[in-house]
Amino acid sequence: MGTRYKGTEKEMTALNAFIKLVRAAESTISRVNASLVKSNLTESQYAILDALYHIGPLFQKDLGNKLLKTGGNITLVIDNLEKRKLVERERREQDRRYFTIHLTKQGKSLFQKVFPGYLKAVIEEMQKLSKSDQVELQRLCKVIGLPSGASKK
Amino acid sequence: MGTRYKGTEKEMTALNAFIKLVRAAESTISRVNASLVKSNLTESQYAILDALYHIGPLFQKDLGNKLLKTGGNITLVIDNLEKRKLVERERREQDRRYFTIHLTKQGKSLFQKVFPGYLKAVIEEMQKLSKSDQVELQRLCKVIGLPSGASKK
C-alpha cells in the first residue's frame, strides 16, 4: 500500500497520510453513491438537494461556496435539476443578480425518499470504526480541512 | 459545521465523520493540485504519470484498478497525455488486447520537474497534524478505505 516513492521519513509519513486520506474518501463516496442510483441522482445533484432540504432556499453563489464548486458548475447542475422539476430558480426582486434556488414539492419528496438509504449507507461505512475512532477521525479531518495558514491572524 | 440533520447520536456521529472526511480530502486535493497548474497537468494526468514513474509501465487495465477509474476514463486521459507525447501506448505482442503504457523521455522529465513541488504541497497540508496524528490518520483511513464486508471470509 501507500506510495512507492522512497524519501525521508517525514516525506513518507505525509505522503502516505495524504494518499490514504484521499483513497478513503473516494472509495467511501463511491459506495455511498450507489444508494443514489435507483433515483437517478448524481452525487452533485444529491448534494444540492441535501443542502436545500436541510438549510432551505439558497442563492447559487451560496451553494457554490458550501459545496466548494465553481459558479459555472452550479449553473449546470441546477439546470439539470430544473429540467426534472426538482428545483426552481426564482429571481430575487431586491437584487436581480441573484437567483434563489428552492426545492419543488417533487424535489422535497424525492429527497425524503432517498435520504434514509443514503444515511444507512453512510452509517454502514463509518461503522468500520468504533464511535470514538469516528470522533477521532472528525478531529483530524477538521484540522486537515482548514485552509492552509488558517491559524495565522 | 457538519450536517444540519437532526438524528440519533449514532447517525450524527457517522454523518459528521463522513462529511468531514470528504471535506478534508476535497479541500486538501484542491490545494495540492494548485502545484500542477504551472505544468498544465490535471489531477488525473498527474496520477497516471506518478504511477508510471514510481511503478513502471502498466496496462491501462492496471491503471484503472490502481486509480479506481473506469476503462473508458483511462482511455481518454491516456489519449490526452499521448497527444502531448508524455506517454506512449505499446501493443503487447503476447496478447494483443493489451496496451502497455510507458512514460516517454519528456513525460519522465516533466514528472521529475513537477514532483518536488507536489511533494512540498502535500507536506505543507499534512503538517497541520503532528507526526503521530498523521500516523493515526493513516490507521483510520486504512480501515475506512477497505471495501465493505472486507473482514468477511
Add this chain to the structure above:
DNA sequence: TTAATAAAATTTAATATTCAATAAATAACT
C-alpha cells in the same frame, strides 16, 4: 475446429468540472 465466453480497449451519450470571457445588475466614487 467451431461456437460460446471472457477480457481489454474504444466509443458514445450524458453529466460534471474548471477556467476564462461575457452579460446583467448593483454599488461605490467623484
Add this chain to the structure above:
DNA sequence: AGTTATTTATTGAATATTAAATTTTATTAA
C-alpha cells in the same frame, strides 16, 4: 448624474467521469 468597479449568473471550450454498447483478441467448451 455618470463613470468605474464589483458581484451574480451564464456561456463556451477543454478535460474528466461513468455506464452501456461495440470491437478486437484470446480462452474455453463442445
